[in-house]
Amino acid sequence: xxxxxxxPGQGDVPVRRVNNILQNLRGEHFRHxxxxxxxxxxxxxxxxxxxxxxTLPVNLIYPxxxxxxxxxxxxxxxxxxxxxSPAMSTPLPTNIDVVTDTxxxxxxxxxxxxxxxxxxxxSSESARxxxxxxxxxxxxxxxxxxxQLIRAICPGADLAQVVPYIPLHLRRAxxxxxxxxxxxxQIELDALCKGTTHVDTELIVVGPYNTxxxxxxxxxxxxxxxxxxxxxxxEHRDSESGGSWDAVQxxxxxxxxxxxxxxxxxxxxxATVLAFPPTITHLVLVNIxxxxxxxxLPTICxxxxxxxxxxxxxxxxxxxxxxxxxxxxxxxxxxxxxxxVIGLRACPVTxxxxxxxxxxxxEDIRVIQ
Numbered sequence: 001x002x003x004x005x006x007x008p009g010q011g012d013v014p015v016r017r018v019n020n021i022l023q024n025l026r027g028e029h030f031r032h033x034x035x036x037x038x039x040x041x042x043x044x045x046x047x048x049x050x051x052x053x054x055t056l057p058v059n060l061i062y063p064x065x066x067x068x069x070x071x072x073x074x075x076x077x078x079x080x081x082x083x084x085s086p087a088m089s090t091p092l093p094t095n096i097d098v099v100t101d102t103x104x105x106x107x108x109x110x111x112x113x114x115x116x117x118x119x120x121x122x123s124s125e126s127a128r129x130x131x132x133x134x135x136x137x138x139x140x141x142x143x144x145x146x147x148q149l150i151r152a153i154c155p156g157a158d159l160a161q162v163v164p165y166i167p168l169h170l171r172r173a174x175x176x177x178x179x180x181x182x183x184x185x186q187i188e189l190d191a192l193c194k195g196t197t198h199v200d201t202e203l204i205v206v207g208p209y210n211t212x213x214x215x216x217x218x219x220x221x222x223x224x225x226x227x228x229x230x231x232x233x234x235e236h237r238d239s240e241s242g243g244s245w246d247a248v249q250x251x252x253x254x255x256x257x258x259x260x261x262x263x264x265x266x267x268x269x270x271a272t273v274l275a276f277p278p279t280i281t282h283l284v285l286v287n288i289x290x291x292x293x294x295x296x297l298p299t300i301c302x303x304x305x306x307x308x309x310x311x312x313x314x315x316x317x318x319x320x321x322x323x324x325x326x327x328x329x330x331x332x333x334x335x336x337x338x339x340x341v342i343g344l345r346a347c348p349v350t351x352x353x354x355x356x357x358x359x360x361x362x363e364d365i366r367v368i369q
Contacts, residue, residue, distance in 0.1 A: 100265050100287055106180045106206065109264055109286045112308050112343045112368055114176065132173035147174045151182070160191035172200035179204040179262070186210040197277075201259040207266025214272040268292050276300050281338075284308040294327055298335035308343035308368075315347050326350070333357050343368040
């Protein structure tokens, strides 16, 4: 009698398939683990070791060593911003021409003007116990927080409706704060100036958000450099303030004129430079894209105490009209008798320049590099 073939039950088929899948997965996991460890898989050892491998990934049991530091530059275009992670962020480059539209750079560019000893020498801020901005205290003042709120809820042309209710010295603090944190637009800066050439003797122009126009100084008196609207503003403020708590004490019959001017990353025409009022004592011209007539500066602004020309690459470029000499060596520094501090950061300072700066002076000019 012929033997009958036994047909396995239908329930055994799924079990065998599951066992085969598990066995294949264990084998693949074993080979992957050997590859990670850099060891070849010996022949005939798969069946004896596959069932003894852990079921968790190897990198969770034995952490892999930290990868080598990748080079800072690789060929090809940079990845899109959406692909970049916080780990890919790089520090601020040393070349100042790369990044000039950041809060950190603007703070460094204006650090010389905002320093304590410089600020107290030319502003009415010295009449108060502590400046509003910048303030060395880690806790911001309530006044500054209120100014930030005003800027947030009244942007653009709406700021002009609020400016008449902001005291003059607080407007100046707002200009200083926004110059670093969030530069003003041309409309907002004009609103804070309120028809004059400055905000409490100070004007800060930050490009590319706004530019310094030559028409700003057209109403200046050529003999005194006083803006006619500035005198009117002083008289109007004195009549309104009286004994108010927010009134800043000023000297009797002393008009508020432009004494501090800062221009950052904004083009300056020769006509604008020649129109500077002679009352300026603190002048900051940082990262100006094009060459300006510095040779005329001692005649235009003879009362300069602070001059910051940092981060201007054209300062050490030679031209035929200069006779092959840097433009800094062509300036008549002896005419600036009141000059005390000059900023030349990221600019080479030669021994010839130092001799020209200090020629005929009792005290040497402090050079900031």
